[in-house]
Amino acid sequence: MTQSCEVAIVGSGFAGSLLARVLAVLGYDVVLLERGTHPRFAIGESSTPLANLSLERIGLRYALADCYNLATHGRWLAHFPELRRGLKRGFTFYRHHPDKPFANRGFDSERLLVAASPHDSLSDTHWLRADVDHHFVREAIGAGVDYRDRVDVTSANVASDSVRLNGSRNGTAFELRASFLIDASGPGGFLARQISLPSAVERTVTRSGLVFSHFDGVRLMNDVAPGMPEGPYPDDWAAVHHLIDEGWMYSLRFDDGVTSAGFLLTPSGLRSMKPSETGDAEALWRALLERYPTLASAFAEATPLMPIAFRPAIQHRLTRAAGERWALMPHTYAFVDPLFSTGIAWSLRAIERLALAFESTLHNRRVPDIAVLTRYDALLSAEADQIDLLVAGAYQAMAQFDLFVAHAMLYFATVAFAEVRERLAPDESSAWKGFLGVGDPVLEPLPRESLRRLRRITQSCGEVGTSRERGGFADWITNAIAARNIAGLSNPARHNLYPVDFDALVERHELLGMSRDQLVTALPALRGNSTVITTGPRLKGAAVAGGR
Ligand SMILES: Cc1cc2nc3c(=O)[nH]c(=O)nc-3n(C[C@H](O)[C@H](O)[C@H](O)COP(=O)(O)OP(=O)(O)OC[C@H]3O[C@@H](n4cnc5c(N)ncnc54)[C@H](O)[C@@H]3O)c2cc1C
Numbered sequence: 001m002t003q004s005c006e007v008a009i010v011g012s013g014f015a016g017s018l019l020a021r022v023l024a025v026l027g028y029d030v031v032l033l034e035r036g037t038h039p040r041f042a043i044g045e046s047s048t049p050l051a052n053l054s055l056e057r058i059g060l061r062y063a064l065a066d067c068y069n070l071a072t073h074g075r076w077l078a079h080f081p082e083l084r085r086g087l088k089r090g091f092t093f094y095r096h097h098p099d100k101p102f103a104n105r106g107f108d109s110e111r112l113l114v115a116a117s118p119h120d121s122l123s124d125t126h127w128l129r130a131d132v133d134h135h136f137v138r139e140a141i142g143a144g145v146d147y148r149d150r151v152d153v154t155s156a157n158v159a160s161d162s163v164r165l166n167g168s169r170n171g172t173a174f175e176l177r178a179s180f181l182i183d184a185s186g187p188g189g190f191l192a193r194q195i196s197l198p199s200a201v202e203r204t205v206t207r208s209g210l211v212f213s214h215f216d217g218v219r220l221m222n223d224v225a226p227g228m229p230e231g232p233y234p235d236d237w238a239a240v241h242h243l244i245d246e247g248w249m250y251s252l253r254f255d256d257g258v259t260s261a262g263f264l265l266t267p268s269g270l271r272s273m274k275p276s277e278t279g280d281a282e283a284l285w286r287a288l289l290e291r292y293p294t295l296a297s298a299f300a301e302a303t304p305l306m307p308i309a310f311r312p313a314i315q316h317r318l319t320r321a322a323g324e325r326w327a328l329m330p331h332t333y334a335f336v337d338p339l340f341s342t343g344i345a346w347s348l349r350a351i352e353r354l355a356l357a358f359e360s361t362l363h364n365r366r367v368p369d370i371a372v373l374t375r376y377d378a379l380l381s382a383e384a385d386q387i388d389l390l391v392a393g394a395y396q397a398m399a400q401f402d403l404f405v406a407h408a409m410l411y412f413a414t415v416a417f418a419e420v421r422e423r424l425a426p427d428e429s430s431a432w433k434g435f436l437g438v439g440d441p442v443l444e445p446l447p448r449e450s451l452r453r454l455r456r457i458t459q460s461c462g463e464v465g466t467s468r469e470r471g472g473f474a475d476w477i478t479n480a481i482a483a484r485n486i487a488g489l490s491n492p493a494r495h496n497l498y499p500v501d502f503d504a505l506v507e508r509h510e511l512l513g514m515s516r517d518q519l520v521t522a523l524p525a526l527r528g529n530s531t532v533i534t535t536g537p538r539l540k541g542a543a544v545a546g547g548r
Contacts, residue, residue: 037149055068072121089234111231114408118502206391242292
């Protein structure tokens with residue numbers, strides 16, 4: 001049976017489904033092919049302000065009210081209480097040391113909290129991906145996407161005028177001809193195998209393995225390490241990062257009490273485990289907890305909701321992200337490590353870019369031209385490098401908490417500046433702005449330079465460097481981000497507890513090229529004092545409402 005469509009998308013995670021739906025809304029004839037079925041487990045759950053900004057823009061531009069409403073915890077609860085999610089007020093970090101409980105030293109604790117939202121209702125969320133991805137698939141079908149699950153796509157032939165896919169479903173062979181193919185199949189790299197796209201993973205500096213599951217009964221850090229100074233939000237309602245000698249652990253709490261947790265382990269961290277501890281994923285999990293008493297207390301009563309799994313290496317990277325008649329979604333193209341929760345935001349921005357590319361060719365070729373695809377490829381390549389350098393620097397700094405905190409300021413300054421700028425001047429060029437400072441002459445070089453400096457410090461004088469070297473590094477970071485530091489970061493008076501600081505923002509109005517009065521007038525757009533969108537008609541061109 002031969003069929004045809006304009007756009008074929010392989011993989012129905014949220015990225016494939018949402019892009020399929022946007023293209024269908026634009027008027028394209030879209031087929032979405034999935035090898036599994038929904039609902040299904042998926043990892044990659046913690047959203048960020050930049051992710052939600054993209055989701056809001058997509059909601060507004062294509063009249064997808066659910067996207068807009070899923071972009072803050074408050075709107076999500078009001079409109080989709082049945083989709084499971086967790087409140088994420090910011091990023092929490094602790095440094096643990098082997099065989100010692102986490103030390104509560106008041107304001108001198110090895111603890112960093114950076115708020116991403118001023119209050120709960122505007123907060124980011126952890127996405128229970130089984131629910132969220134299923135929602136996006138259902139909405140795609142509702143928008144007219146031809147969705148086929150349990151499909152085995154066995155080959156793809158990319159020619160200059162079309163793409164031919166062959167496969168089978170329920171034992172019946174099919175052939176699908178498409179004008180354009182989007183690979184949203186994730187790390188498996190479906191198209192890469194078909195067209196022999198080489199791996200470029202050697203370009204990635206970061207190396208880590210992963211042991212993970214979902215758990216019931218995880219105790220709060222505030223219970224197992226009580227009495228710490230009050231932070232800008234309750235510590236656990238965040239993406240919680242526990243830094244350890246072997247790497248780090250994430251802990252993401254959903255509102256129903258389930259916690260997604262995993263250890264990311266460096267090659268040397270893995271080597272430090274005894275053979276008896278690495279026999280299976282569960283043994284590895286238990287051995288790691290046993291080394292860190294406060295984590296052991298937090299997980300003492302926890303039960304895994306599915307078998308604990310282990311992946312010895314999670315990085316992947318391909319040599320190209322697009323070509324004539326095809327494009328890869330970011331997670332198919334490259335992945336580094338979840339340290340700064342970059343995946344969802346990056347994927348949503350790519351959806352915006354590809355949607356705009358199809359929108360601009362709607363009334364002529366109906367397929368993005370090679371110039372726009374080359375631009376997409378170049379941006380994704382630079383962004384994958386940038387994510388990697390930022391994460392690699394963080395791993396380099398992990399041995400000493402003050403070094404880590406200083407380096408993390410680079411990430412927070414970069415995303416805070418991008419968020420405020422995009423909120424204050426919302427237009428379609430935001431989607432094509434480089435992610436994580438790519439294209440910004442001040443910010444783009446910093447992750448590479450930071451990594452270089454960190455290597456020099458941590459390799460010259462033992463892992464942690466001297467206090468003079470570390471102080472020098474923190475000063476360098478403070479100066480390096482000064483021209484973009486609208487959020488009042490890198491401020492010792494804050495004791496590593498950073499709220500969303502509108503006063504600092506107003507004070508630094510010039511960094512955004514605005515007068516004080518202009519910025520004060522624009523503040524409601526950042527504080528979220530505006531109307532909620534619930535509508536059906538197309539909202540293209542409507543002013544951005546809401547935000548934080
Ligand atoms: C350990 C870990 C933690 C992470 N944490 C975060 C985080 O906290 N925040 C964040 O922003 N990002 C995080 N990420 C990244 C995040 O997981 C990805 O950005 C996100 O999953 C991308 O979604 P997607 O829809 O592109 O792909 P996926 O979710 O991978 O979906 C791919 C889909 O394609 C289907 N498929 C695969 N092969 C085929 C085939 N041959 N034919 C048909 N269908 C196929 C699969 O069944 C699946 O449904 C994390 C990643 C990892 C590995």
